[in-house]
Amino acid sequence: MPYVVFGESDIGKSDRLAGIVRIFLDLDDRGRPKREVALDADGKVVHRFPDRRFKEGTYGMFDGTFVSLTSGEGEISKAAFEEAWNRGDKA
Numbered sequence: 001m002p003y004v005v006f007g008e009s010d011i012g013k014s015d016r017l018a019g020i021v022r023i024f025l026d027l028d029d030r031g032r033p034k035r036e037v038a039l040d041a042d043g044k045v046v047h048r049f050p051d052r053r054f055k056e057g058t059y060g061m062f063d064g065t066f067v068s069l070t071s072g073e074g075e076i077s078k079a080a081f082e083e084a085w086n087r088g089d090k091a
Contacts, residue, residue: 001034002027003081006072019046023061024076024084031066037084045088054088 006023008016019040026035038047038061049060069075 001029001078002031002069003076003078004067004069004072004074005076005080010072022084023047023072024081025062025067026081026085027067027069031068033060033062033065033067035081035085036060036062037081037088039084039087043087045084045090048085048088051088 004025004027006025008021011020011023020038021041022039024037024039025033028034036047036049037045040046045054047061048054
């Protein structure tokens with residue numbers, strides 16, 4: 001499963017206004033996001049999908065989209081994604 005990260009310059013204005021500066025995606029083989037986690041400037045998890053503990057945790061920001069491995073800042077390691085994802089366990 002590939003993993004991709006989007007940085008602040010890749011994120012829409014509405015998401016930046018919500019404090020999001022990085023979004024990590026776990027993609028299936030077709031490029032559809034299965035999991036996503038968003039961090040604020042302090043590295044705190046402000047969105048995680050799927051995860052009902054977060055305000056919008058029943059909805060993904062990338063629902064219904066296909067993402068290329070060259071999207072955003074590009075592909076990242078599984079370890080980098082899991083580290084970001086696991087920060088949400090402490091939220």
